[in-house]
Amino acid sequence: MTNPALDRSYRALLAVPSLGRILLGMQVARIGQAMIGVALVLFTLSAYGSPALAGFVTFASIFPGLLVSPIAGALLDRHGRTRLIILDLLVALGSLVLIGTLSMAGLLPAWLLVLIAAVSSLTALLSATGLRSLFPLIVPAHLWERVNAVDSNGYVVATIVGPPLAAALVQIWGGPLALILIGSLFGVAALVFLRAPDPHTATASSGRLLVDAWQGLVYAWRNRTIRGIGLSLSVLNLAGGMSTIVIPLIVLERLGLDAAVVGAVFAAQGLTGVVSGLLAGRIDTRGRERAMIVLPMFAMTGGVLLALPALGAEPGLGVLFLVLAMAWTGIVNGPLDIALFTVRQRRTDPAWMGRAFAVSMSFNYAGFPIGSALTGWLVGHSLDLAIAFGALACVVAGLLALWLIPGEDDAEPAPDAAVEAMARSSGS
Secondary structure, three states, X not given: OOOHHHOOOHHHHHOOOOHHHHHHXXXXXXXXXXXXXXXXXXXXHHHHOOHHHHHHHHHHOOHHHHHOHHHHHHHHHHHOOHHHHHHHHHHHHHHHHHHHHHHHOOOOOHHHHHHHHHHHHOOHHHHHHHHHHHHHHHOOHHHHHHHHHHHHHHHHHHHHHHHHHHHHHHHHHOHHHHHHHHHHHHHHHHHHHOOOXXXXXXXXXXXXXXXXXXXXXXXXXXXHHHHHHHHHHHHHHHHHHHHHHHHHHHHHHHOOOOHHHHHHHHHHHHHHHHHHHHHHOOOOOOOOHHHHXXXXXXXXXXXXXXXXXXXXXOHHHHHHHHHXXXXXXXXHHHHHHHHHHHHHHHOOOHHHHHHHHHHHHHHXXXXXXXXXXXXHHHOOOOHHHHHHHHHHHHHHHHHHHHHHOOOHHHOOOOHHHHHHHHHHHHOO
C-alpha cells in the first residue's frame, strides 16, 4: 500500500481540495495571456505598419507592471490572493475591450494604444504572482514538483492554443474584434475564480504598504537564489522578447505567408514543451536545481540560431526551420521551469512568498519587454543582428546562472532564520 501522505502522483495532486477550480481558471486566463502577445503585435503591424511601434507596445504592456512588483507582492501578502487575481482579470478585460472599441471607431492614435497597454500592465503581477504563490500554500510540499509541472504546462498549453487562435481571429475578424474576443476570456476566468479559496498565512508585515513593499524588495535581493535567478533569467528573456518580434516579421515579410502561420510556429514550442514539462515534473529536483537551470539556458542558443537559415529559404523550408527552433526551445524549457519554480519555493519563507515571488517574477521577466523594444529597433538595421543578439543573451544567461545561483550546499539559511535576520535588519 502507498501512504497517501507521501503519494507523489499526479492523481494525488488533483485530489487536493479546490485545486481543480484554480487550475481551470488559471488555464483560461493563460490562454488569453498567450493570445494577447501575438494579437497585439499583429494588430499593431496591421494598423500602424511599424515594427518599432509593435516592439514598444509589447514593452509598454509588460514593463510598467514590473516596476510596481514590490507593491503588488505586498498587497498579495496583506490582503490575500484570489480577490486580487480577479481584479487583474477584470482590468485585462476592460483594457482589451477599450482598445478594440476605440480602434473600430477610428479613435486610437499610437500614443493612446501605448498608454492603455501601460496602464493595464500595472495589475498583471497580481494574477501571475497570486497564482504562483497560492500553489505552495494549498499543495503539500512533496507534490510541489507535480504542481510546478502543471503550472509550467499551463503556460505551455496556452502557447499551443493561444497564438494560433489569436492569429486566426486577427486573420478572419481583424485585430480590433480579435482583441475584444480575447478580453472575454479574462471575464470567464474571473467568474471561475469567484469561488476559489484564499488560504490564510502568517505575514511579516509592518502595517504600512510601502514599507512592506520595500522590505519585500530587500528580502528578495538578499536571497542569493532569487537574486541569481533574477539576473540570469532577465538576460535569457531578452531572447524571448526578440522572438516575439522576429518570428512574425520573418513569416509575414521574408516568407510572404499569413498571420495563421505565425500562430502555428509559436504552437510548436508548446507541443514539445508539454511532454518535456510533464517528464521533468517526475524528477526529484533536490540537489539538481542549478544544473537543470544552467544547461537549458546554454541549449536555447541552438534554438535561437535555427531561425537564421529561415531568412533566405523558400517558404516551406523557412517555416520548417522556425518550427524546429521553437520546438527545441520548448524541449529545453521544461526542466528549467520545474527547477526554477521548485528551488524558489524551497528557499522562500511562506510569510514572504507574495512579495518575494512578485519581485522575483518581475526581475526574471524584465528582459522580455526590453528585448522586444530593442529588437523593434534592431530589425530596422538587420534581422540577422537581432537573432545574433538573442543567441548571445542565452549564452550570457547560462554563465550568470552558473556563477550566481548557489548550489544546495551553499544555499541560504533556513527560512525562519532568514526572516528573523530580515526583521532585525529592517527594525520591524
